[in-house]
Amino acid sequence: MNARLTPAQASRSLAVKAGLDYPVIDTDVHVNDYNPALEEYVQQYGGGELVDALRKVLGSRFNTRSNGKDWYQQTQEERRYYRTLRSPWWARVTRNTLDLATYTLPELLAERLSEQGADYSVLFPNDVLAPLGAGKHRQALHRAINHFHADLYGKYSDRLTPVAGIPLHTPEEGIEELEFAVKTLGLKVINIAGGVRRPVPAVADKYPPAHHPDVARYAHYTDFYGIDSDYDYDPFWAKVVELGVPVTTHYGSQGWTGRHSVSNYMFNHIGHFADGSEAFAKALFFGGVTKRFPGLRVALLEGGADWGANVFTHLIDRWEKRNRVAVQNYNPANADLDLLENLFQRYGQDFIKGRKLDKNTLLLDSLGVSAFPHSREPNAEELDDFALAGIESPEDIKKQWADSFYFGAESDDRTVAVAFNEKLNPLGVKTKAIWSSDIGHWDVPDLTEPLAESWDLVEQGVISEDDFKALVFGNPYRFYTEANPNFFAGTTIEKKLSLDKKAA
Incomplete structure (x- = not known):
């Protein structure tokens, strides 16, 4: 379908929608920016220097360059030599030209929601989130692009709302752009990267990034905001909750060591959103962020919903085995050395072969040197990996994982069934697929x-x-309104629910 033939085309989804008695909320629609309009807006916002910064980041987003060449310019030998990541190609809809236009023209998108x-x-x-790579222009470019989107889609706020991209290299810049986006622009959902790359201090001290950019390119770690960060991000999360803003991320892991094929994009792609989002979510959980901010709501998009249920299950399993009490099962000091010696005497004669048993070394001899790798015994506060999260029971894990996080499930993803399997998931929980x-x-x-694919x-x-109703309406509605009870005020959702209430 490549031309606009009638005001509304029939579709399988339209037929499904006709049979529903509740509204449908789509939590993840990707739209294009018409570049001449965007550049003109940025030019007026910050001049030619900001436009140049925009062009640079947009032109380099997927072009991983080594020795001045991108992947397509390099020979196979060069790709292996430089370990050049295979980036995506042809990542946007084109043959379906009507859809291409729909993702670029707000009025057409608003009109075609009924077909969808x-x-x-x-x-x-x-x-x-392209401005994240804009260096000193990062914050200004974020603000300009957010302003552009607020103006572009404001006319259709009853049906459409764009997210605000928020930079989080520091909590302070995050707060500044969050407040501007919400209080000045009227935006009400934010999109963040799930982590920030930072230099490894021991390497950066020896090889300063300004003088050794190639070293800096590889010698980095990822700060996931919630644990092991040099920054205190609590003021940012507090501001998010204060302003009633749902947090979303499409945090990928392409380029990470296990996802760095130099030849195959699909190898890098499949599962990478789930892996990236898992690292981010676990950092918030283990860092105690979801404990300290129970009103924080975070949606982890494009990774499917099954991984959220999987991590929830393993959090409970691991806590039961390694909470601060249970972990004593593995404390060498709790071994009964007399019993161990007795059992060796009774059952080990075949391989003792006359050796004299030394009770002082028997535990080490039995477990092996690898069981005692530490230079000292751990302190009490080092034994409990769940301490910052304040976990005292499985119910605490439910509150701080299953209640805080929502998981974006795409329409053709059959693994969403795992999220809804209350017999499989601990505590009879259905993790929140949206x-x-x-x-x-x-x-x-x-x-x-x-x-229609979801149906x-x-x-x-x-x-x-x-489950379908929870997926397309119940869970999305809860995600946005738990963060902000007035999220849908003045929208088609409020109107439809009001009409349904009157009809009932």
């Missing part, structure tokens, strides 16, 4: 299909009708 089957959509412009169509990206060649899972018995 959605009542309300949260928009993630594809370049909203419908994220991901339209605008290469994995959705037709925007009219995602809702296919009902017809195939993968999820129930109640």
Whole structure:
């Protein structure tokens, strides 16, 4: 379908929507920025220098360059020599030209929501976090792009809302841009990167990044804000909760050691959002962020929902085995050396072969040197990995993981069934999967299909009708309104729920 033939085209999703008695909320729609309009706006906002910064970051986002060449310019030998990451290609919809225009023209997108089957959509412009690579222009460019999107989509705020991209190299810049986005621009959802790359101090001291950029490129670690950070991000999270802002991220791990193929994009891509988001979410959990800020709501998008249930299960399993009391099961000081010696005498004669047993070294001899790698015994406060999170029971894990985090599930993702499997998940929990169509990206060649694809899972018995309702309405509605009870004020969602209430 490459031309606009009628005011509204029929679609499978439209047929599904007609059978629902509740609205549909799409938590993840990707839109394009029409570049001449964006550059003109940025020019007026910050002059030619800011436009140059914009062009630089947009032109380098997926072009990993070594020796002055990107992946496509390099020979296979050069790619291996420089370990040049295979980046994506053809990542946007083009053959379906109607959809291409839809993701670029706000009026057309607003008009076509009915064909998609959605009542309300949260928009993630594809370049909203591009300014993170803009160096000294990072904050100014973020502000300009957020302002552009607020102006561009403000007319359609009853159906569409764009996210604000927030830089978090420091908590202070995050707070400044958060307050401007919410208080001045009226934006109400933020998108952040799940981590910030920082230099390893021991390497940076020896090889200052300014003089050794190639060393700095590889010798870094990722600060996930919640644990092991040199910065205190609590003021930022406090401001997020104060302003009632839902936090979202599409945090990927392409380029990490295990996802750094120099030849295959799919190798790097599959599962990378889940891995990146898992690291970010675990940092907030183990750092006690979700304990200190129980009102914080975070959506982890494009990684599926099954990994959230998987981590929840393992958090409980590990806590039960390694909480501060249970971990004493593995304390060498608790071994009964008399019993151990007796058992060796009774059952070990075949391989003792006359050796004299030394009770003072028997434990070390039995476990092996690898069981005693430490230079000293741990202090009491070092034994409990769950201490900062304040975990005293499995219910605490539920509150600080399953209640705080929402997991974006794309329409054709059958693994969403794991999130809804209350028999499988501990405490009978259904982790909160939210419908994220991901339209605008290469994995959705037709925007009219995602809702129908999710309904296919009902017809195939993968999820129930109640699960489907939770996926496309209940959980998304809770995510936004738990952060901000007035999130849907003045929108089609409020109007539809009001009409349904009157009808009832």
